[in-house]
Amino acid sequence: MSKFFSDLAKGLKPYVPGEQPKDKKYIKLNTNENPYPPSPRVIKAIRDAANSDLRLYPDPECDDLRQTVAECYGLDKKQVFVGNGSDEVLAFCFGAFFAGKKILFPDITYSFYPVYANLYGVAYEAVPLNENFEIIKEDYYKKNGGIVIPNPNAPTSRYLDIEKIEDIIKSNKDSVVIVDEAYIDFGGESCISLINKYPNLLVIHTLSKSRSLAGLRIGFAFGSEELMDGLNRVKNSFNSYTIDRIALAGASEALKDSTYFEETRKRIIETRDKTMEALKALNFEIIDSKANFIFISHKAFEAQILFQKLRERGILVRYFNKPRINNFLRVTIGTDIEMETFIKVLNNILVE
Numbered sequence: 001m002s003k004f005f006s007d008l009a010k011g012l013k014p015y016v017p018g019e020q021p022k023d024k025k026y027i028k029l030n031t032n033e034n035p036y037p038p039s040p041r042v043i044k045a046i047r048d049a050a051n052s053d054l055r056l057y058p059d060p061e062c063d064d065l066r067q068t069v070a071e072c073y074g075l076d077k078k079q080v081f082v083g084n085g086s087d088e089v090l091a092f093c094f095g096a097f098f099a100g101k102k103i104l105f106p107d108i109t110y111s112f113y114p115v116y117a118n119l120y121g122v123a124y125e126a127v128p129l130n131e132n133f134e135i136i137k138e139d140y141y142k143k144n145g146g147i148v149i150p151n152p153n154a155p156t157s158r159y160l161d162i163e164k165i166e167d168i169i170k171s172n173k174d175s176v177v178i179v180d181e182a183y184i185d186f187g188g189e190s191c192i193s194l195i196n197k198y199p200n201l202l203v204i205h206t207l208s209k210s211r212s213l214a215g216l217r218i219g220f221a222f223g224s225e226e227l228m229d230g231l232n233r234v235k236n237s238f239n240s241y242t243i244d245r246i247a248l249a250g251a252s253e254a255l256k257d258s259t260y261f262e263e264t265r266k267r268i269i270e271t272r273d274k275t276m277e278a279l280k281a282l283n284f285e286i287i288d289s290k291a292n293f294i295f296i297s298h299k300a301f302e303a304q305i306l307f308q309k310l311r312e313r314g315i316l317v318r319y320f321n322k323p324r325i326n327n328f329l330r331v332t333i334g335t336d337i338e339m340e341t342f343i344k345v346l347n348n349i350l351v352e
């Protein structure tokens, strides 16, 4: 390791994102992106923003966007925080609420949580999911300095009923409970409705998945004014202008175009359900999904080998070589045509 690195940099264990290949064109089902383009209204807003005052700094408070978001979800603007992707929002959360404490999150979950914990000196206990990859709410009643629950969970795609989440929030009034709802628009019920009831609840959203804007980098935290203050303290000690003028303009339009949003998310849910049926016919075991991806395994074929064979044939999915999930593939839901090709290629591999 370089002698120039600080002790902090030496101790980091960075996150490894899914592949963004440049060697050839793949059917890309590996990073939970949306197969449909963003709303045409977003593109127009971005064009207009590019032609306006880019020589000026953007609004550091993101006031207009926060107002749009607040109206969209029936919140007050003061209950909304905007970040450069929900990854940045999560990083600020770890800094604002968890540094120096010991937190709980599931053993199988989004792999950025342990990375942020390491960066901010947060101790954590990885609480095991049960054998069906379910979160057991009672496991989160023990003493803790904070909780992170992704709902639906990633990479399992499993959803936890909002009543159970509410029990966890209620039982932890002295800790911040983060509910990461990156995939909530694909069939789950959001905890945003609980925000006015619980000042310790923080809900995280992103425009990367259901609004087709992974490339624009916009994420949100929703919660009590007290928690928003904490996030702003960290953000304004880091960078006042995390959101550029183009992203601000595009994000507002994405939220306003509810017709386009409803249409594309419905299409993804329908394609997911069709894909699951086709995979069951090929004897795959599939966790019940409420996300824009599925988590699948086959008793007779090793996931790692399937992953490699799919890749050779131009289809990218995600494989995690980790305990408990090393015989699973995470497959993002693409268009109908992409998923039909995926099933056809997979079938050929199985009968080879």
Ligand code: PMP
Pocket: 084, 085, 086, 087, 088, 110, 150, 154, 180, 182, 205, 206, 207, 208, 214, 218, 219
């Ligand atoms: N939370 C979860 C559970 C995710 O899977 C992702 C996507 N990798 C994120 C947060 C971050 O998404 P983004 O930074 O694109 O908003």
